[in-house]
Amino acid sequence: MNRRMGLRLTWAVLAGAAADLAGLGLIAAAAWLITRAAEQPPLAALSVAIVATRAFATGKGVFRYAERLTGHDVALRAQAGTRERLYQALIPPQRPRHGGADLLSRMVDDTEAVQDLLVRCLLPATAAALAGLAAVVIGLTLLPVAALVLVAGLVVAGVALPAGTAAAARRWSARIAPARAALAERVADLVHGSADLAAYGAGDRALARARAAVEALASLERRQARVHALALAGGTLVQGLTVAAIVLLAQTAGTDSVATAVLALTALVAFEPVLPLAAAGERLAGIMAALRRLRDVGSTPPAVTEPATASPTPPSPLTVEIDDLVVRHAPRVLGSADVAADLADVAAEPVGGPERAAVDGVSLTLTPGKRVALVGPSGAGKSTLLAALMRLVEPESGTIRVNGVDVRGLASDDVRAMMTGLTQDPYIFQTTLSANLRLAGPEADDEELRQAVREARLEEWVERAGWDAELGEDGRTVSGGQLQRLALARALLYDPPVLLLDEPAEALDEEAADALMADLLDVTHDRTTLLVTHRLKGLEQVDEIVVLEEGRVVQRGHHDELVTEPGYYRDLWESEVLTRR
Numbered sequence: 001m002n003r004r005m006g007l008r009l010t011w012a013v014l015a016g017a018a019a020d021l022a023g024l025g026l027i028a029a030a031a032w033l034i035t036r037a038a039e040q041p042p043l044a045a046l047s048v049a050i051v052a053t054r055a056f057a058t059g060k061g062v063f064r065y066a067e068r069l070t071g072h073d074v075a076l077r078a079q080a081g082t083r084e085r086l087y088q089a090l091i092p093p094q095r096p097r098h099g100g101a102d103l104l105s106r107m108v109d110d111t112e113a114v115q116d117l118l119v120r121c122l123l124p125a126t127a128a129a130l131a132g133l134a135a136v137v138i139g140l141t142l143l144p145v146a147a148l149v150l151v152a153g154l155v156v157a158g159v160a161l162p163a164g165t166a167a168a169a170r171r172w173s174a175r176i177a178p179a180r181a182a183l184a185e186r187v188a189d190l191v192h193g194s195a196d197l198a199a200y201g202a203g204d205r206a207l208a209r210a211r212a213a214v215e216a217l218a219s220l221e222r223r224q225a226r227v228h229a230l231a232l233a234g235g236t237l238v239q240g241l242t243v244a245a246i247v248l249l250a251q252t253a254g255t256d257s258v259a260t261a262v263l264a265l266t267a268l269v270a271f272e273p274v275l276p277l278a279a280a281g282e283r284l285a286g287i288m289a290a291l292r293r294l295r296d297v298g299s300t301p302p303a304v305t306e307p308a309t310a311s312p313t314p315p316s317p318l319t320v321e322i323d324d325l326v327v328r329h330a331p332r333v334l335g336s337a338d339v340a341a342d343l344a345d346v347a348a349e350p351v352g353g354p355e356r357a358a359v360d361g362v363s364l365t366l367t368p369g370k371r372v373a374l375v376g377p378s379g380a381g382k383s384t385l386l387a388a389l390m391r392l393v394e395p396e397s398g399t400i401r402v403n404g405v406d407v408r409g410l411a412s413d414d415v416r417a418m419m420t421g422l423t424q425d426p427y428i429f430q431t432t433l434s435a436n437l438r439l440a441g442p443e444a445d446d447e448e449l450r451q452a453v454r455e456a457r458l459e460e461w462v463e464r465a466g467w468d469a470e471l472g473e474d475g476r477t478v479s480g481g482q483l484q485r486l487a488l489a490r491a492l493l494y495d496p497p498v499l500l501l502d503e504p505a506e507a508l509d510e511e512a513a514d515a516l517m518a519d520l521l522d523v524t525h526d527r528t529t530l531l532v533t534h535r536l537k538g539l540e541q542v543d544e545i546v547v548l549e550e551g552r553v554v555q556r557g558h559h560d561e562l563v564t565e566p567g568y569y570r571d572l573w574e575s576e577v578l579t580r581r
């Protein structure tokens, strides 16, 4: 927290405390005024109390307004700062530890916890402590033993009860968080899987499971609400007992009626800011869990380490040399990190043993204008190799050099400016078709856009739909083939010195895929390209074909050589030829 925030927070605390003190003063002055007035003294004897009562009444409103204004100002600023830091923590590619929904909840709910920490916990607790202190001082001046009773009551209601509610909330959240996560999963299944559930008549069963999850959560929440209500009732009981004890003590000590009234009413009012602390204690448990989750996102290490001082980007033309590269993915994490954080003690467990290397000693050279095709069965490590080239994963060993410069010495953004292209899961944004393309070329003119669209064989659709057609989130309003071609057009528009293409013909029908591959092999002529593909037709045009299996290069060469060698390539080629007949 910087100095200005600290200052704003101090003002908010002071305003809150002043409002509570004014409330206390108002009751003390009013109690004195009423009881003294009953004794019918001359009016002059009451004038100070009358003015004080008015001043306290006005002051209470003004200070409360000031507290709300400054308190919310400081809390909203703190929340905005937390959100900004979270965004910044998310910018560098990370190991995928949190899913989209989980991150969204951290972004929205957990950052609100920062606001609640200040507005609902820290400010009220400080103001309540100051008001309590003032009430005790008033008590000490009138009847010290009553002040002691007041201290005891305030400590029970303001410290013991909130500590109890915080502990209970921690225990309850350990039971409620998994129930809530289970319900969220059931609802997500119902929403996203509605078409499949309807197709197989499984809707009723899924609904019954969701209802059971609702019931389980509701039952836990009802029990938690009972504990909450008991705690609040306990606070009010302590308040009543304290006031009764003070009145009794005052009467036993023979205190006059004016002082007794002041003592009793001051004690009553001193509890006002203290009683909500039981609810604040309960909220505090959730807030601490949210802050832990935020820290967890902030502490997620970036997927790759940036150099302390980045080397300058080598000038084109570029030669990329991959030498004995080994890439191993981090073990997958069991369950939602969110739930794990809520349970606090349940550490996120890696599933299974250490992962086998996804890329295991691959060497490959891309000279300017050379086209290399990477083929291999699913899970062979093709996309992982592309991810290593784009600096999205850190290799375990081996090197990638561009014109002799190790990519680890370059800023990862600079590496991606040199080597990038079509990724395996392209994302289509909820905006117009042309804006989706311009993502890869904000400066591109209309002719460049049209050329990229032509090269990706997207012309017909663009003509039909129009450049301003609004596309749905994640490309939900476009077909799989259109989505793939749009992403390809993006890559072609960006036109990096080394073009990486991950299965460009994926999700297209045979004819469209053949046509796209033929065009692609045309447009990549003389472009340095690394092409991951499952289709072998046309690969006789590329300079080298590398066959990967279980992360290792098992065959490499030209199409004509590979179709004569027994192995994955020849088998795939034969089955492709057979299906084309």
Ligand SMILES: Nc1ncnc2c1ncn2[C@@H]1O[C@H](COP(=O)(O)OP(=O)(O)OP(=O)(O)O)[C@@H](O)[C@H]1O
Residues within 6 Å of the ligand: 096, 329, 330, 331, 332, 355, 358, 376, 377, 378, 379, 380, 381, 382, 383, 384, 385, 424
């Ligand atoms: N983010 C990840 N975390 C952990 N393991 C991963 C991750 N991504 C891929 N893997 C694993 O690494 C191995 C190689 O995966 P990769 O996606 O590179 O294969 P691929 O050859 O591109 O497969 P496909 O042709 O199906 O796309 C697989 O065993 C896969 O399960």
